[in-house]
Amino acid sequence: MISKDLLKGTLKTIVLKLLEEKGRMYGYEITQEVERLTEGKVQLSWGALYPALHKLEADKLITSEEESIGKRVRKYYRLTESGTSAAKEKIREFIDFVTIMGRVLDTGPSLNLA
Amino acid sequence: MAELTDRELQILSKEIDKQGLTYTQLQKELLDHLCCDIETKMDEGIEFLKAFEEVRQRLENDRIQQIQEETLLLINQKYRMMKKFMYILGCIAPSLLIVGAFFKLQHWPGAGVLITLGSFLLAAVYLPVFAMVSIRDTREKGKKVNRTLYIAGVVTGFIFLIGILFKIMHWPGANVALTSSVLLTVVLFIPLLVMHAVRDKENQLQNFSILIFILAMMAVNIMVFALKVSKNVLSSMVVTAMDNMATHDVIEARNALMLEDLQNNKATEIAEKTDALDQYLQMIMVDIVTVTHERNLAAVSSDNTIDLKKASYFDVHKSTEQVIFGNDLSEGKGEELKTALEEYRALLLSHAGSDLDDAISSLLYSGPSPRGEYQVDWLEFTFYQTPMISAINILSSLQQKIRFLEGEVPREIMAE
Numbered sequence: 001m002i003s004k005d006l007l008k009g010t011l012k013t014i015v016l017k018l019l020e021e022k023g024r025m026y027g028y029e030i031t032q033e034v035e036r037l038t039e040g041k042v043q044l045s046w047g048a049l050y051p052a053l054h055k056l057e058a059d060k061l062i063t064s065e066e067e068s069i070g071k072r073v074r075k076y077y078r079l080t081e082s083g084t085s086a087a088k089e090k091i092r093e094f095i096d097f098v099t100i101m102g103r104v105l106d107t108g109p110s111l112n113l114a
Numbered sequence: 115m116a117e118l119t120d121r122e123l124q125i126l127s128k129e130i131d132k133q134g135l136t137y138t139q140l141q142k143e144l145l146d147h148l149c150c151d152i153e154t155k156m157d158e159g160i161e162f163l164k165a166f167e168e169v170r171q172r173l174e175n176d177r178i179q180q181i182q183e184e185t186l187l188l189i190n191q192k193y194r195m196m197k198k199f200m201y202i203l204g205c206i207a208p209s210l211l212i213v214g215a216f217f218k219l220q221h222w223p224g225a226g227v228l229i230t231l232g233s234f235l236l237a238a239v240y241l242p243v244f245a246m247v248s249i250r251d252t253r254e255k256g257k258k259v260n261r262t263l264y265i266a267g268v269v270t271g272f273i274f275l276i277g278i279l280f281k282i283m284h285w286p287g288a289n290v291a292l293t294s295s296v297l298l299t300v301v302l303f304i305p306l307l308v309m310h311a312v313r314d315k316e317n318q319l320q321n322f323s324i325l326i327f328i329l330a331m332m333a334v335n336i337m338v339f340a341l342k343v344s345k346n347v348l349s350s351m352v353v354t355a356m357d358n359m360a361t362h363d364v365i366e367a368r369n370a371l372m373l374e375d376l377q378n379n380k381a382t383e384i385a386e387k388t389d390a391l392d393q394y395l396q397m398i399m400v401d402i403v404t405v406t407h408e409r410n411l412a413a414v415s416s417d418n419t420i421d422l423k424k425a426s427y428f429d430v431h432k433s434t435e436q437v438i439f440g441n442d443l444s445e446g447k448g449e450e451l452k453t454a455l456e457e458y459r460a461l462l463l464s465h466a467g468s469d470l471d472d473a474i475s476s477l478l479y480s481g482p483s484p485r486g487e488y489q490v491d492w493l494e495f496t497f498y499q500t501p502m503i504s505a506i507n508i509l510s511s512l513q514q515k516i517r518f519l520e521g522e523v524p525r526e527i528m529a530e
Contacts, residue, residue, distance in 0.1 A: 026143075026146065027143055027146070027147050028146065028147045028150035028151065029150075031147075046144065046147065046178070046181055047177070047180065047181045047184065050140060050143065050144070050181055050185055051181065051184040051185040051187075051188050052188075054139075054140070054185045054188060054189045055185075055188040055189055057189070058188070058189035058190075066142075069146070070117065070118075070123075071120060071123055072123060072142070072145055072146055072149060073142045073145075073146065074146045075139075075142065075143050075146070
């Protein structure tokens with residue numbers, strides 16, 4: 001399991017990256033996708049995911065649309081124009097960060113992200 | 115994929131409701147998430163109730179209230195600043211108005227600036243910010259925002275406040291603004307508000323209070339028009355004063371012709387004294403008119419004649435009191451006026467025959483008069499709290515009366 005503290009700063013990047021790939025997603029789908037990609041090592045809690053999603057929406061990096069699923073409503077998110085460029089930048093920044101941290105912590109060439 | 119029955123959905127819905135969320139956007143989303151969770155578990159062969167039990171554990175761990183708080187905190191930074199700004203402004207604008215009103219009452223400089231600034235902040239800043247904050251609040255609670263009502267309210271309120279401001283500042287256009295605000299209130303805002311109140315059952319008390327408040331404000335608005343009545347009184351007094359002056363001029367001219375024919379010592383003495391008192395009265399009038407407001411200077415010509423049509427300020431009584439009773443800087447002319455008047459009356463009484471005594475005594479009366487239970491001095495009775503135009507009325511009437519007596523007394527002397 002990855003600790004919450006480590007996740008906190010990168011959650012937005014993860015969300016942006018996923019939306020860039022998938023086009024549109026809803027909350028549950030995002031948690032499932034993250035779990036699948038990390039083989040269960042990262043489990044997003046509601047408390048982490050939803051505030052982040054709403055913040056991204058308030059900052060106009062993503063927009064949402066509601067769709068009726070039977071008797072309940074599902075909220076899909078997608079990137080806005082500025083969100084798309086922000087996603088690229090954040091991913092770039094994060095890869096740099098990981099590379100640098102790899103060097104600092106001397107984990108060697110096992111890092112294979114890009 | 116398993117699909118929840120309506121009944122099961124209801125159970126989950128209740129569970130989320132129990133958490134007491136007010137931010138419905140989040141509430142809907144969490145419900146969907148919860149359903150997905152359970153549906154997945156049901157796909158794995160777990161029964162609904164068991165799956166529900168598991169998920170409920172997670173609900174308690176995650177503390178939904180806190181999620182909401184965090185979410186709102188993150189997305190509402192700008193909004194919270196706006197709200198704080200609104201509260202601060204809500205204290206500043208009325209304070210400016212109250213201080214400005216006090217300044218105006220005391221005739222201190224700066225009253226206009228304070229009142230203008232206060233009204234402007236209230237109308238052009240507070241009102242729109244309040245509407246924005248209120249719209250946001252409503253939307254957050256998941257209710258539909260009645261945009262038309264807000265726009266109508268802000269526009270009507272703006273025009274009303276600006277109308278009041280213009281009225282107080284004597285700027286042109288005040289009546290147009292106030293009339294349109296009354297019209298807008300009646301034909302637009304009140305119907306919209308009532309329609310809204312009927313539909314919005316939750317906030318009935320609040321909506322009702324707003325309605326009552328609006329109606330009361332409308333009464334105030336209409337009362338402002340009542341001020342016009344006092345303005346009519348003022349203008350009729352202006353007409354009377356101007357009539358006095360015109361009549362006085364005619365009598366004066368006629369007296370001058372008569373005096374030339376008469377060649378009588380007593381008549382000449384009376385004419386000299388009348389001229390002196392007349393000029394003294396004229397000087398006091400000029401003083402009162404100009405002390406009232408510097409813009410009234412336009413009404414006084416170089417030879418000290420007064421054209422009230424060119425004066426702008428009539429309803430100030432401080433100026434009358436300052437000229438008659440004096441202040442820290444200058445001595446009042448009242449006592450001197452009273453003495454001059456008494457001397458003049460004594461002169462007329464000594465020269466005139468007994469037939470005119472009553473007329474002289476009553477026309478030039480300067481003794482005490484009753485005010486309420488008390489007898490007050492002639493000066494106080496005539497000039498205390500007397501607006502400028504009333505003082506001019508009284509003084510021009512005195513001028514007219516002395517010119518009348520100036521003509522009558524010699525006529526009587528000659529008749530004997």
